[in-house]
Amino acid sequence: xxxxxxxxxxxxxxxxxxxxxxxxxxxxxxxxxxxxxxxxxxxxxxxxxxxxxxxxxxxxxxxxxxxxxxxxxxxxxxxxxxxxxxxxxxxxxxxxxxxxxxxxxxxxxxxxxxxxxxxxxxxxxxxxxxxxxxxxxxxxxxxxxxxxxxxxxxxxxxxxxxxxxxxxxxxxxxxxxxxxxxxxxxxxxxxxxxxxxxxx
Amino acid sequence: xxxxxxxxxxxxxxxxxxxxxxxxxxxxxxxxxxxxxxxxxxxxxxxxxxxxxxxxxxxxxxxxxxxxxxxxxxxxxxxxxxxxxxxxxxxxxxxxxxxxxxxxxxxxxxxxxxxxxxxxxxxxxxxxxxxxxxxxxxxxxxxxxxxxxxxxxxxxxxxxxxxxxxxxxxxxxxxxxxxxxxxxxxxxxxxxxxxxxxxxxxxxxxxxxxxxxxxxxxxxxxxxxxxxxxxxxxxxxxxxxxxxxxx
Numbered sequence: 001x002x003x004x005x006x007x008x009x010x011x012x013x014x015x016x017x018x019x020x021x022x023x024x025x026x027x028x029x030x031x032x033x034x035x036x037x038x039x040x041x042x043x044x045x046x047x048x049x050x051x052x053x054x055x056x057x058x059x060x061x062x063x064x065x066x067x068x069x070x071x072x073x074x075x076x077x078x079x080x081x082x083x084x085x086x087x088x089x090x091x092x093x094x095x096x097x098x099x100x101x102x103x104x105x106x107x108x109x110x111x112x113x114x115x116x117x118x119x120x121x122x123x124x125x126x127x128x129x130x131x132x133x134x135x136x137x138x139x140x141x142x143x144x145x146x147x148x149x150x151x152x153x154x155x156x157x158x159x160x161x162x163x164x165x166x167x168x169x170x171x172x173x174x175x176x177x178x179x180x181x182x183x184x185x186x187x188x189x190x191x192x193x194x195x196x197x198x199x200x
Numbered sequence: 201x202x203x204x205x206x207x208x209x210x211x212x213x214x215x216x217x218x219x220x221x222x223x224x225x226x227x228x229x230x231x232x233x234x235x236x237x238x239x240x241x242x243x244x245x246x247x248x249x250x251x252x253x254x255x256x257x258x259x260x261x262x263x264x265x266x267x268x269x270x271x272x273x274x275x276x277x278x279x280x281x282x283x284x285x286x287x288x289x290x291x292x293x294x295x296x297x298x299x300x301x302x303x304x305x306x307x308x309x310x311x312x313x314x315x316x317x318x319x320x321x322x323x324x325x326x327x328x329x330x331x332x333x334x335x336x337x338x339x340x341x342x343x344x345x346x347x348x349x350x351x352x353x354x355x356x357x358x359x360x361x362x363x364x365x366x367x368x369x370x371x372x373x374x375x376x377x378x379x380x381x382x383x384x385x386x387x388x389x390x391x392x393x394x395x396x397x398x399x400x401x402x403x404x405x406x407x408x409x410x411x412x413x414x415x416x417x418x419x420x421x422x423x424x425x426x427x428x429x430x431x432x433x434x435x436x437x438x439x440x441x442x443x444x445x446x447x
Contacts, residue, residue, distance in 0.1 A: 005432050007355055033352075044435055045237070047255055075256050075319075175441065
């Protein structure tokens with residue numbers, strides 16, 4: 001296995017390559033975060049970097065006269081106007097939304113706000129979200145299938161799990177995916193693990 | 201108890217090291233679960249814990265910068281940490297100064313433009329001190345920042361140098377620091393050897409200064425190796441965990 005851990009400042013390419021988590025200096029590309037070099041640099045950790053079109057999960061953190069503040073796992077809460085949505089929200093209600101715009105100071109505006117049923121929200125490292133989803137959402141459908149839970153994974157590192165179904169197993173298996181994200185053969189391992197748990 | 205006697209005996213220093221030897225150093229990454237990144241360093245008898253939080257909401261709001269993240273370090277020495285007056289908890293003239301120089305050191309390597317209006321906090325707690333804590337703290341803070349996944353141009357390592365009995369030495373311990381003639385704290389980036397921190401105390405002629413700076417630069421390779429091992433180890437043994445939000 002050629003799993004080479006790269007530290008900030010390690011040479012990635014001897015030519016300038018515009019890429020996420022890369023830094024170009026004197027015609028060479030260097031790493032900026034702790035990560036593993038495969039086809040591209042896969043970061044092991046790091047904060048969420050919002051992009052337009054991302055699906056995010058939020059939790060209402062404040063109810064104001066004309067709108068709401070939503071916690072979205074970013075440095076600043078997002079505020080939405082109650083005129084933009086057709087329903088009322090309460091403190092701790094869970095929503096999904098799409099990021100419509102990110103401005104130059106990383107202020108985000110969201111639209112397509114939908115309320116989710118009562119459920120639990122778990123916080124995962126945002127860099128592990130692609131691994132939780134799997135290729136063509138294979139991993140998340142596997143977990144949904146075996147646990148019977150409804151699950152929505154937000155790009156911002158928040159995952160909503162509905163109360164019906166085996167919630168405990170769903171939380172456990174997402175925790176396992178996060179923990180073992182860097183070890184190859186994860187989908188097979190998860191399938192075995194879930195089958196075994198389901199029999200018990 | 202003050203040490204009395206020669207600082208150099210038979211070509212060796214008080215603790216038996218050669219002139220350019222560093223003390224035994226070990227770093228552990230990812231030691232605090234609640235922090236975004238953390239590191240624990242044992243540098244000789246120095247024991248320092250570093251926690252990194254952020255990028256997060258910038259408080260107090262008036263220090264927020266719309267162009268970049270503000271890097272704030274807070275250096276604190278535990279009341280039981282060391283000898284004499286050092287071990288007094290709470291901000292002192294000394295700890296405010298070190299907090300400032302460490303903040304400035306990392307403001308230069310963190311790609312702060314990626315996180316406008318936010319703040320990155322570095323908490324440095326010295327649990328036991330034996331000279332050269334600011335350098336050990338910078339070395340550990342670099343590991344903690346990498347562990348937090350905060351983008352940086354390069355890794356940073358730091359070491360102190362000085363003159364004792366007219367000899368240039370690296371990595372002064374408390375006895376050498378308090379009885380020596382000069383003391384030079386330096387921090388470098390690994391790749392380009394950019395100087396990020398340079399603080400001098402005492403008498404240091406320009407030619408000796410240049411030589412000492414060179415000695416400091418040469419030690420970055422060694423420190424980098426320890427940092428790299430710590431990060432690899434930290435990732436393998438303590439992977440990231442998911443947390444259920446308390447609603």
